[in-house]
Amino acid sequence: MSLSYQLLGSDGAARRGRITTAHGTIETPAFMPVGTAGTVKAMLPQSVAETGAQIVLGNTFHLMLRPGAERVAALGGLHKFMNWPGPILTDSGGFQVMSLKELRKLDPDGVTFRSPKDGSQHRLTPESSIEIQRLLDADITMSFDECTSWPVEEPEAAFSMRLSMKWAARGRKAFTERPGYGLFGIVQGSTFPALREESAKALIDIGFDGYAVGGLAVGEGQELMFSTLDYTVPMLPADRPRYLMGVGRPGDIVGAVKRGIDMFDCVMPTRSGRTAQAFTRRGELNMRNARHRDDPRPIDEHCACPACKHHSRAYLHHLIRADEILGAMLLTWHNLQYYQDVMRGLRGAIESRTLDDWIASFERDQALGDI
Numbered sequence: 001m002s003l004s005y006q007l008l009g010s011d012g013a014a015r016r017g018r019i020t021t022a023h024g025t026i027e028t029p030a031f032m033p034v035g036t037a038g039t040v041k042a043m044l045p046q047s048v049a050e051t052g053a054q055i056v057l058g059n060t061f062h063l064m065l066r067p068g069a070e071r072v073a074a075l076g077g078l079h080k081f082m083n084w085p086g087p088i089l090t091d092s093g094g095f096q097v098m099s100l101k102e103l104r105k106l107d108p109d110g111v112t113f114r115s116p117k118d119g120s121q122h123r124l125t126p127e128s129s130i131e132i133q134r135l136l137d138a139d140i141t142m143s144f145d146e147c148t149s150w151p152v153e154e155p156e157a158a159f160s161m162r163l164s165m166k167w168a169a170r171g172r173k174a175f176t177e178r179p180g181y182g183l184f185g186i187v188q189g190s191t192f193p194a195l196r197e198e199s200a201k202a203l204i205d206i207g208f209d210g211y212a213v214g215g216l217a218v219g220e221g222q223e224l225m226f227s228t229l230d231y232t233v234p235m236l237p238a239d240r241p242r243y244l245m246g247v248g249r250p251g252d253i254v255g256a257v258k259r260g261i262d263m264f265d266c267v268m269p270t271r272s273g274r275t276a277q278a279f280t281r282r283g284e285l286n287m288r289n290a291r292h293r294d295d296p297r298p299i300d301e302h303c304a305c306p307a308c309k310h311h312s313r314a315y316l317h318h319l320i321r322a323d324e325i326l327g328a329m330l331l332t333w334h335n336l337q338y339y340q341d342v343m344r345g346l347r348g349a350i351e352s353r354t355l356d357d358w359i360a361s362f363e364r365d366q367a368l369g370d371i
Ligand SMILES: CNc1nc2cc3nc[nH]c(=O)c3cc2[nH]1
Pocket: 091, 094, 095, 145, 146, 147, 148, 186, 213, 214, 215, 216, 217, 218, 245, 246, 247
């Protein structure tokens, strides 16, 4: 049996589930910290696990360029290399390559590009992306696709989606079935219902272990993202995980869980941790702001992270102003802890069928702003 998904409960369109992989289980809804180059930046893997994260994301694009997928394989695979014994999802590299704009050349068969690191030439095709993810030993492999940019006219969105569907079929053929390992397809079609339907049907015909919603969180805004989810998510099989790629802020995640999404990844909590932004139940704090310099309180007295257990806002403000490495470490840890606390809250609310109340109090707190 490849990777398996159990539906454990639901509350409206929201689902509580469990994914079983070769390297362990994932309670859903789940947030995946981004570990781009084989590290969740500024965090020890043990610390990532302590926040409650069960699965991390690795980027094929970065790892194929440095240190190289063959080298990671020769050293025992990405789990051993980065000392993350739990499940790993790798993306296909397509999204990063597409953002290389002038440095890449797209053709019907794949993408040729120059490494921004050393100018060397590389090529990604559906088959080579699957092979790289196998060498990395990813528990969940993502199909090689083109993330259609936004805004876009319908004919261009159709052309782009149909290319991704061809690539999805080729990736499925190239994927090596192994118990506990799975391949996810990615639905495209931008904000056009007919194209989203064509894409969902094409992927279901091919058959995948999970279905991602791609082509969102690309500038369309929360309202258009939610309205696209409203009609796209119901098109996806209920007995498989659904993954919304690149999302998002806490409010985006809450709204997407309400609409039936099970998995998320976003650089927001880690990147913001390095730019002095703290996420809290009362909204976001800019810890660089001078108003924190005498504040003896923790960022969030309910939070179990080291920053909130042992330090004041004044200390974090000082570390940031002094550009101390510990500032980025503590804020990253706090943000990842907060994201996992939100996911744990969502899972509990779905289990007890009190999601609407939970969301109402989440939104009330967020609107209150910091005291
Ligand atoms: C940060 N926003 C965002 N990150 C994404 C990654 C993706 N990968 C593959 N395919 C996608 O459509 C896709 C969309 C995305 N949006």
